[in-house]
Amino acid sequence: MEHLQERFASAVRHRRLVLGLSQEELGALCWPVLDRTGVSRLERTAPNISLDVADSIARALKTTVRELLEGTDGAAKKSHPTKAIFAQRVRSERISRTMSQRELGEKAGVDRNYVSDIELDKRNPRLATVDAFARALDLDPLALMRAE
Structure with a gap:
């Protein structure tokens, strides 16, 4: 199965081309978060x-x-913001499965305190973390990005 960061990189490239944007133009729109070289690196290497x-x-x-x-x-x-939706969904999915933060942390390969910080929207998780939480909750990663 394709990792979330690879799916995202591929989708960014597709959307950029559909809109007729060059990497330089997208980089300018994303500045200061990303520049042209950052867009190129994202599309080539699918960073986390x-x-x-x-x-x-x-x-x-x-x-x-x-x-x-x-x-x-x-x-x-x-x-x-996606991060806020993710925080809320992780908490609701964990509770619906009657899992403790510790149990979810063990399944996702993170510390219980990290789970707590995620649920309180205090952390800025990376795409690989979203994948790990989705696997731990037996969900598609996109389900954790959909508002309830």
């Missing part, structure tokens, strides 16, 4: 970026992180 950076890139592409990953090209709607 944070959800805040992913949100900035999606806004520059006039969409949302979730829409990019789902492959829908709808115009961005006013929405909560």
Whole structure:
């Protein structure tokens, strides 16, 4: 299965091309979060970026992180930052499974305190972390980016 960061990088490249933007133009729209070389590196190597950076890139592409990953090209709607949605969804999914933060942390390979910080929206998780939490909760990563 393709990792979330690879899916995101591929979706960014596709969306950029659909909009007719060069890497330089996208970099200018993302400045200071990303520049042309950062866009190039993202598309080539699919780095493990944070959800805040992913949100900035999606806004520059006039969409949302979730829409990019789902492959829908709808115009961005006013929405909560992906990080806040992720925090809320992790907590609700964990509680619905009657899991403790410690149990979720063990399944995701992180400390219980990190789970707490994620749920309180105090951390800026990277895409690999979203993947780890999704696997621990037996969900598709996109489910953790959809508002309830």
